[in-house]
Amino acid sequence: xxxxFEPAAADPAEGVTRGVTPGGDPLARRSFLAPLRRxxxxxxxxxxxxPAMVILLGFSVVPMITTVWASLQEPGIGTSIGPANxxxxxxxxxxxxxxxxxxxxxxVTVPVSLAIAMLMAVxxxxxxxxxxxxxxxxxxxxxxxxxxxAAIFLAFYQPNFGLINVIAQSIGVPRQNWLxxxxxxxxxxxxxxxxxxxxxxxxxxxxxxxxxxxxxxEASTLEGTGRWTHFRRVTFPLLMPTTLFTSIVGVxxxxxxxxxxFVMTQGGPNNASNLLLYNIYLQAFPxxxxxxxxxxxxxxVSILVALAVIQIRMFDRRIHYR
Amino acid sequence: xxTEDAVTAESTTADLxxxxxxxxxxxxAERFANATELVGVxxxxxxxxxxxxxxxxxxxxxxxxxxxxxxxxxxxxxNIITVWSMAPFGRFYYNTVVLVxxxxxxxxxxxxxxxxxxxxxxxxxxxIMFTLVLLQxxxxxxxxxxxxxxxxxxxxxxDTLRGIGLPYLASAFFIFLLRQTFKSVPIELVEAAEVEGAxxxxxxxxxxxxxxxxxxxxxxxxxxxxxxxxxxxxxxITQSVEARPITVGIYRFLSPEIGINFTALTAGTVITxxxxxxxxxxxxxxxIQNFLRAGIK
Numbered sequence: 001x002x003x004x005f006e007p008a009a010a011d012p013a014e015g016v017t018r019g020v021t022p023g024g025d026p027l028a029r030r031s032f033l034a035p036l037r038r039x040x041x042x043x044x045x046x047x048x049x050x051p052a053m054v055i056l057l058g059f060s061v062v063p064m065i066t067t068v069w070a071s072l073q074e075p076g077i078g079t080s081i082g083p084a085n086x087x088x089x090x091x092x093x094x095x096x097x098x099x100x101x102x103x104x105x106x107x108v109t110v111p112v113s114l115a116i117a118m119l120m121a122v123x124x125x126x127x128x129x130x131x132x133x134x135x136x137x138x139x140x141x142x143x144x145x146x147x148x149x150a151a152i153f154l155a156f157y158q159p160n161f162g163l164i165n166v167i168a169q170s171i172g173v174p175r176q177n178w179l180x181x182x183x184x185x186x187x188x189x190x191x192x193x194x195x196x197x198x199x200x201x202x203x204x205x206x207x208x209x210x211x212x213x214x215x216x217x218e219a220s221t222l223e224g225t226g227r228w229t230h231f232r233r234v235t236f237p238l239l240m241p242t243t244l245f246t247s248i249v250g251v252x253x254x255x256x257x258x259x260x261x262f263v264m265t266q267g268g269p270n271n272a273s274n275l276l277l278y279n280i281y282l283q284a285f286p287x288x289x290x291x292x293x294x295x296x297x298x299x300x301v302s303i304l305v306a307l308a309v310i311q312i313r314m315f316d317r318r319i320h321y322r
Numbered sequence: 323x324x325t326e327d328a329v330t331a332e333s334t335t336a337d338l339x340x341x342x343x344x345x346x347x348x349x350x351a352e353r354f355a356n357a358t359e360l361v362g363v364x365x366x367x368x369x370x371x372x373x374x375x376x377x378x379x380x381x382x383x384x385x386x387x388x389x390x391x392x393x394x395x396x397x398x399x400x401n402i403i404t405v406w407s408m409a410p411f412g413r414f415y416y417n418t419v420v421l422v423x424x425x426x427x428x429x430x431x432x433x434x435x436x437x438x439x440x441x442x443x444x445x446x447x448x449x450i451m452f453t454l455v456l457l458q459x460x461x462x463x464x465x466x467x468x469x470x471x472x473x474x475x476x477x478x479x480x481d482t483l484r485g486i487g488l489p490y491l492a493s494a495f496f497i498f499l500l501r502q503t504f505k506s507v508p509i510e511l512v513e514a515a516e517v518e519g520a521x522x523x524x525x526x527x528x529x530x531x532x533x534x535x536x537x538x539x540x541x542x543x544x545x546x547x548x549x550x551x552x553x554x555x556x557x558x559i560t561q562s563v564e565a566r567p568i569t570v571g572i573y574r575f576l577s578p579e580i581g582i583n584f585t586a587l588t589a590g591t592v593i594t595x596x597x598x599x600x601x602x603x604x605x606x607x608x609x610i611q612n613f614l615r616a617g618i619k
Contacts, residue, residue, distance in 0.1 A: 037521055037522070041443050041445070041522075042443070042445040042446060044439075044443070044522060045439040045442075045443035045445040045448075046439075046445055046446075048435040048436060048438060048439035049435070049436045049439045049440065049451060051432050051435070051436075051492070052432040052433065052435065052436040052492035052497060053436070053451060053454070053492075054492075055432070055488070055489070055491045055492035056454065056455065056458050056492050056494055057454065058473070058489075059463045059466075059470055059473070059488070059489035059490075060457075060458050060461045060462075060463065060466065061454065061458075062473070063466040063469035063470050063473060064461065064466060064469075066469045066472070066473075067466055067468070067469045070468070070469065116366075119366075120363075120366060123359055123362060123363040123366070124363060128360065128363070132606070132607060133367075134363055134364070134367045135606075135610060136602075136603070136606050137367035137368070137370055137371035138366065138367055138370050138371075139610075140370070140371060140374060140599070140602070141370055141371075141373075141374065143547040143551075143598065143599075143602055144374070144551070144595055144598075144599075145550065145551035145553065145569050145594055145595060145598075146551060146553065147551075147553050147569055147572070147573060147576055147594075148572075148576070148591045148594045148595050149373075150576070151576040151587050151588075151590065151591045152373045152374065152376075152377050152588075152591060153373070154576070154587070155377075155380075155584055155587055155588065156373065158584075161584065163376070195370065195373070198370075199370065203610070203613050203614075206610075206613075206614055207613060207614050207616070210614050221348075224344060224347075224348050226351070227355050252460050256462060256464065256465060258554065259553040259554060262553070262554075262557075262573065263573070263576050277464075277465065277554075280467070280468070281467065281554065281558070284467065284468040284471075285558060290468045290472075293468045294468055294469070297465070297466060297468060297469075300465060301461060301465065301466070304460040304461060304465065305457065305460060305461070307460055308456065308457050308459060308460040308461075
């Protein structure tokens with residue numbers, strides 16, 4: 001029975017050498033938590049993770065299973081099971097367009113915001129005047145509500161009084177209805193996303209830069225290596241783990257973040273700015289088509305889980321090489 | 323003095339001369355690069371802050387001068403007052419604050435307990451449970467909004483603050499992050515605490531948590547910002563004004579369905595972001611320092 005009183009199961013010899021007995025330990029007797037010490041480690045650990053696991057499983061694993069189940073329901077009255085929702089999906093031009101839009105959206109916004117974020121981080125990492133202000137200015141958009149950021153840009157993109165048209169006209173570009181034109185609406189949303197995300201990723205790159213040994217910097221200075229060469233040969237490769245991490249987070253965000261569509265375009269014109277999760281929302285709630293929405297959710301979750309698997313592999317490798 | 327020494331001395335002088343020429347060239351290049359970088363970083367920072375600055379400017383301008391540049395006339399609080407009186411913003415703020423405080427506290431408490439168990443103990447299904455946590459780094463409750471809506475409604479929590487918060491009460495990201503931090507706690511400290519007779523929870527509280535403080539602060543602020551800004555899930559799960567947070571409450575004034583009223587739009591934006599912005603300006607230094615120290619890589 002003695003092992004159940006050991007604080008750490010990892011080293012059974014340790015408790016023996018100390019000869020701790022629950023009754024003989026004065027501190028244990030004084031603490032109101034003393035009865036807890038009789039609980040074996042395994043049970044204790046499970047009690048600690050249980051509340052978090054109930055929430056995590058309850059609101060992601062369980063709904064994931066019920067989503068798959070819902071997606072297999074055949075339309076109409078009765079309880080038949082079949083791939084009807086999936087057949088409908090592959091022939092649904094709106095779904096296909098939202099998927100295509102989303103892939104394009106991710107493909108552009110993630111690399112661009114990561115590149116800008118890395119540039120920002122390198123620029124504000126060094127000791128310069130007003131560094132605090134500069135960091136804050138770059139980071140502030142990242143903590144704004146997306147719908148507020150969307151409202152700001154909605155005003156800027158206005159065809160009549162919008163700031164962007166005023167600037168465009170002054171440099172000789174004709175006025176545009178940026179959000180009303182199917183060709184310009186998605187790029188216009190990409191700009192908002194990049195503006196929002198770059199400052200957030202900058203923080204991760206700043207954290208990554210702290211781990212690079214300052215001696216490498218000094219060595220480059222002594223060797224007379226140019227800034228660009230130093231960045232290309234030293235900083236960039238050493239930031240690679242950060243880049244892997246932020247790119248996964250960035251891709252996930254580009255699939256999860258659709259708030260600005262509600263404010264700016266409602267998916268229009270002509271579904272040109274419809275993204276996957278927004279389309280799922282439309283089908284699930286305003287269109288009252290939850291089973292069809294569930295089938296599309298399965299596609300979205302598959303994309304995200306594939307990303308998660310890549311991420312786990314990536315962390316495994318980092319741990320092995322350490 | 324041997325000949326060898328003389329040769330060394332000579333070559334050193336030559337080296338010094340060469341290196342001084344080179345040093346001067348490096349210094350000049352360095353100065354040019356510094357200037358370019360300085361201009362670049364200021365341009366970038368101004369470009370990034372300008373949209374927000376512009377909104378704060380326009381929100382306090384009378385409609386007829388909102389789009390002109392006349393800094394000495396036309397200032398007003400009317401836009402804010404008008405928008406404020408159009409909806410129960412007091413209620414929206416209250417809901418958001420309750421939600422954000424409750425969720426940050428809940429996520430930190432549940433996260434500390436779970437991360438501690440994952441770090442210190444091997445228990446049945448340890449790896450399976452941790453893999454599930456990792457998978458959930460990607461699957462947020464709003465991704466499964468249809469089924470989560472059904473689930474929360476079945477629990478009788480639709481259209482309540484608890485219904486908005488419950489699915490987010492545990493954060494997989496935080497558990498993962500904190501486990502990485504907890505792993506760096508020196509085993510000697512834990513053993514010392516054990517020798518002094520500290521219990522398992524006492525060790526968490528007195529050894530692990532003080533070391534993880536930067537992570538807790540950085541995550542706490544990220545969590546506050548995330549839930550202050552969260553929109554899609556609260557939009558779906560609430561119908562009544564009483565349960566809505568600020569983002570959903572303000573949405574009506576920000577979307578163009580009511581026709582674009584530029585000053586109302588900017589005033590609404592200011593109302594939404596002001597408290598959060600104030601918090602971040604006050605906590606900015608602490609936040610960035612803790613974020614960098616937390617080593618989120």
